[in-house]
Amino acid sequence: MCLGIPGRITEIIDADRFLAWVEVSGVRRKVNVTCVAEPGRLDDLVGAWVLLHVGFAMSVIDEAEAARTLEVLDALGEVQDELAAMRESARP
Amino acid sequence: MKYADEFRDPALAKKVLARIDETLARMPMPEGRPLHVMEVCGGHTHSIFRYGLQKLVPDSIEFVHGPGCPVCVLPMGRVDDCVTLAEHPGVIFTTFGDAMRVPGSRGSLLDAKARGADVRMVYSPLDALELARGNPDREVVFFALGFETTMPSTALTLLQAADEGIGNFSMLCQHITIIPTLKALLSDPHCLIDGFIGPGHVSMVIGNAGYRFIPERHGKPFVVAGFEPLDLLQSLWMVLAQLAGGRAAVENQYARVVPEDGNPAALRAIAEVYEDRESCDWRGLGAIDRSGVRIRAAYADLDAERRFGLVPADVADPEICQCGEVVRGRLKPFQCRAFGRECTPATPLGALMVSSEGACAAYHQYGATDGATDRGASDRSATDRGAPARG
Ligand code: SF4
Numbered sequence: 001m002c003l004g005i006p007g008r009i010t011e012i013i014d015a016d017r018f019l020a021w022v023e024v025s026g027v028r029r030k031v032n033v034t035c036v037a038e039p040g041r042l043d044d045l046v047g048a049w050v051l052l053h054v055g056f057a058m059s060v061i062d063e064a065e066a067a068r069t070l071e072v073l074d075a076l077g078e079v080q081d082e083l084a085a086m087r088e089s090a091r092p
Numbered sequence: 093m094k095y096a097d098e099f100r101d102p103a104l105a106k107k108v109l110a111r112i113d114e115t116l117a118r119m120p121m122p123e124g125r126p127l128h129v130m131e132v133c134g135g136h137t138h139s140i141f142r143y144g145l146q147k148l149v150p151d152s153i154e155f156v157h158g159p160g161c162p163v164c165v166l167p168m169g170r171v172d173d174c175v176t177l178a179e180h181p182g183v184i185f186t187t188f189g190d191a192m193r194v195p196g197s198r199g200s201l202l203d204a205k206a207r208g209a210d211v212r213m214v215y216s217p218l219d220a221l222e223l224a225r226g227n228p229d230r231e232v233v234f235f236a237l238g239f240e241t242t243m244p245s246t247a248l249t250l251l252q253a254a255d256e257g258i259g260n261f262s263m264l265c266q267h268i269t270i271i272p273t274l275k276a277l278l279s280d281p282h283c284l285i286d287g288f289i290g291p292g293h294v295s296m297v298i299g300n301a302g303y304r305f306i307p308e309r310h311g312k313p314f315v316v317a318g319f320e321p322l323d324l325l326q327s328l329w330m331v332l333a334q335l336a337g338g339r340a341a342v343e344n345q346y347a348r349v350v351p352e353d354g355n356p357a358a359l360r361a362i363a364e365v366y367e368d369r370e371s372c373d374w375r376g377l378g379a380i381d382r383s384g385v386r387i388r389a390a391y392a393d394l395d396a397e398r399r400f401g402l403v404p405a406d407v408a409d410p411e412i413c414q415c416g417e418v419v420r421g422r423l424k425p426f427q428c429r430a431f432g433r434e435c436t437p438a439t440p441l442g443a444l445m446v447s448s449e450g451a452c453a454a455y456h457q458y459g460a461t462d463g464a465t466d467r468g469a470s471d472r473s474a475t476d477r478g479a480p481a482r483g
Binding site: 003004017030032034035036037051053054055056058059061062065068069071072075076077078081082085086088089090091092 | 100135138139142143186188189210212213214215216217218219220222223241242244245248249252293296297319320321348349355357358361448
């Protein structure tokens with residue numbers, strides 16, 4: 001929950017609610033981009049790498065940083081946990 | 093050497109380690125003890141263990157594992173509050189996965205679930221909101237837990253709920269803040285911390301200005317760090333370089349992610365939704381003034397405490413637990429009398445044994461298997477270091 005996982009913004013879903021699709025290691029997830037968006041210029045974010053914390057993009061990072069962060073998270077065993085949490089979220 | 097196969101750039105790691113040696117050789121050292129550098133953040137603790145960094149650095153440096161894992165400092169009384177709400181008729185109680193196993197006086201949320209409560213793990217507060225939309229006849233409560241890293245996401249979720257007028261959603265707020273906690277640690281006359289490795293992702297939200305009292309009033313270096321092993325070694329070196337140069341400042345090793353002034357949109361959302369609580373309870377540390385926030389009265393409908401008339405439970409830690417000593421850096425986990433006996437990852441007494449970012453769980457996991465941990469997790473007994481006197 002405290003480590004951010006990198007993902008890539010692929011599409012803006014709802015500009016009013018600041019929602020976008022983000023791809024995280026092959027998993028697609030709806031994400032809120034309020035903290036990284038410039039109002040009115042959401043489309044500029046498509047293609048950008050961001051650090052995700054609990055479903056919110058908190059920082060724009062470059063691709064190399066994203067790759068290194070994924071490597072560390074993988075070593076810490078965090079990538080699988082995060083992806084599992086995304087998939088299993090809210091199930092009874 | 094082991095780091096050769098673990099580091100992305102072993103040559104660079106070697107260079108930083110050489111610099112650390114060289115700096116150590118020309119700096120004043122504390123009398124009769126190693127130099128104590130506290131990594132505040134639980135994510136850093138996890139990285140330090142995973143990469144065996146304590147073993148890589150000279151014996152005269154010791155990493156002290158700080159209180160920066162929100163799950164680890166979750167008090168038993170608050171877990172009881174969660175269980176109370178989860179067992180309320182008609183409630184779907186949602187939480188991040190880590191918090192499900194933390195024991196309260198009536199067991200954990202997982203135990204409550206086994207007894208029939210509808211407790212669900214969510215990845216994001218947005219998923220809890222989605223549950224509320226999809227279940228209009230149920231009350232959905234989200235347990236808003238964490239430092240400033242997760243605060244913007246819960247604040248923005250609450251604002252979204254208010255905006256849409258979702259009537260069956262509320263949050264139990266257990267957000268805590270890092271600066272008052274550092275103040276409390278440093279005001280302890282027994283505090284023997286020589287320098288800090290500061291939290292990267294909290295700082296990404298709040299920026300660096302708030303830490304200035306640490307060098308200015310306490311004369312201690314504070315270096316905000318990233319999570320790669322090389323980031324941590326570099327930050328350690330930056331702390332040492334300050335000590336060697338007789339100076340203390342806030343420095344930012346993680347500038348590629350941490351802006352000096354933090355994230356403005358995140359800070360706006362936090363300020364809109366939350367206000368300081370007079371006092372907040374921490375597991376092991378007790379009550380710390382203004383170290384937590386609550387939901388502002390303007391959003392009372394979305395505040396589970398008000399909505400359900402919750403009377404917060406106040407529960408003392410079990411007698412045998414020494415979590416407080418461990419969180420303050422006075423005891424190493426294996427020096428706790430319950431470690432590995434009454435308290436194990438399968439039967440945790442304290443939250444430090446629950447989360448992967450908890451020092452006790454890390455010792456248990458790495459100490460037992462390969463010794464790539466703090467040196468001595470296995471080769472020092474609980475008594476040979478005069479443990480309490482170290483504080
Ligand atoms: S071993 Fe258990 S009781 Fe002791 S400090 Fe760690 S979590 Fe607390």
